[in-house]
Amino acid sequence: MDEIIFLKETTSTNDWLKEHCNSLSDGACVTAERQTMGRGRRGHVWNTASGMLAMSVLLKNPRDFETLTARVGLAVCSAVEELYTGVKAGIKWSNDIIIENRKVCGILCESVRFGDTLNVICGIGVNISQTDEYFKSVGLLNAVSLKEASGVELPKEVLCKKIRENVISRAEMTFKECYSEYKARLLNLGREVRITRGNDEHIARAVDVAENGSLICEDENGRFEVYSGEVTVRGKDGYL
Numbered sequence: 001m002d003e004i005i006f007l008k009e010t011t012s013t014n015d016w017l018k019e020h021c022n023s024l025s026d027g028a029c030v031t032a033e034r035q036t037m038g039r040g041r042r043g044h045v046w047n048t049a050s051g052m053l054a055m056s057v058l059l060k061n062p063r064d065f066e067t068l069t070a071r072v073g074l075a076v077c078s079a080v081e082e083l084y085t086g087v088k089a090g091i092k093w094s095n096d097i098i099i100e101n102r103k104v105c106g107i108l109c110e111s112v113r114f115g116d117t118l119n120v121i122c123g124i125g126v127n128i129s130q131t132d133e134y135f136k137s138v139g140l141l142n143a144v145s146l147k148e149a150s151g152v153e154l155p156k157e158v159l160c161k162k163i164r165e166n167v168i169s170r171a172e173m174t175f176k177e178c179y180s181e182y183k184a185r186l187l188n189l190g191r192e193v194r195i196t197r198g199n200d201e202h203i204a205r206a207v208d209v210a211e212n213g214s215l216i217c218e219d220e221n222g223r224f225e226v227y228s229g230e231v232t233v234r235g236k237d238g239y240l
Contacts, residue, residue: 011035012056013054027057027168028057029160029164031156061118065118067175068171069213075166076107076163080105085150090187094228101239102142103143104145124167127146128145188233196233197231203219
């Protein structure tokens with residue numbers, strides 16, 4: 001039976017699931033009309049606008065935890081393409097979903113251990129119906145909504161249900177099974193990227209993705225792997 005919980009307001013859907021995960025079943029999902037203390041990777045603030053879908057999915061003891069963000073990204077891409085005809089979705093390593101070179105979705109997976117159970121909360125924020133004017137007014141020049149990209153506005157519940165379904169399905173797969181599709185969707189490959197670690201920046205070329213989901217880059221000293229927990233990667237001269 002589907003377990004999707006609808007809230008009017010919460011601090012963040014990830015926080016809500018952390019507080020209630022022990023009483024919920026594997027695959028439980030929560031979505032909120034408004035979240036007041038949402039966050040993205042590396043502590044970035046992310047509060048929900050009216051045209052955004054904020055949701056989190058609970059996974060208990062998922063396989064290949066280290067590559068889960070990558071597989072959740074694939075789940076979102078396939079959900080978007082199934083529901084919005086003609087829209088093509090890609091991934092900016094490591095956790096942004098891209099349409100028409102602009103961000104439509106961000107992903108934040110967090111883990112909480114309880115005894116022998118590793119609870120993983122997959123937070124997903126999708127721009128559904130905001131306008132370009134709205135994004136400009138709040139300084140999000142690299143953002144786009146599904147309505148702007150497709151001309152279609154679907155109910156949040158429809159997209160939430162499809163994403164949850166796909167996340168559960170992808171969580172049952174290994175990254176090896178998804179590797180070829182992930183690499184094909186990865187938009188950073190072949191581009192020069194700016195790798196930021198703290199106050200340090202480094203320019204390199206993204207050339208491949210490893211079987212553990214890390215980004216393989218290359219500079220004058222050779223190839224090296226970049227891990228998502230420690231850095232931010234953007235294009236050398238822009239977002240991609």
